[in-house]
Amino acid sequence: MYKKIMVPVDLAYVDRLEKALASAADLSKSYGLPVCYVGVTTATPSEVARTPQEYARKLDAFAAEEARSRGLNGHEAKAYTSHDPAVDLDEKLLAAIKDVGADLVVMASHIPGLPEHIFASNAGTVAMHADVSVFVVR
16 A cells, blocks of 8 residues: 655654644554654754754654654654755645655645635645645644
């Protein structure tokens, strides 16, 4: 069916990702698929990490804990650096799909509001432009 799941993760908002993380874990266990947790950070200090290297270490630790606590066999983490994630997050995630070899993306979304009627959401943009299946979890 699928070969690898990619799950975009924002370490600043992990508490809002539970349904997407649980859905990805269920699919992973049901079909024996590895999961790649992908994060995008800035080159400058942020509330999550002072450097891209520190962010990558935190993402690795997050992925390992997710795999351990949810009983996953295969997992990895891949951190990407952006000068401005607010501007090019969609582009980075679309490139990451190809880079990690994912053929399924499980991605959290938020409840749409007025801004989404004017600007596309990240999940909506990824779903619209990805060459693979995208499961948007609200």
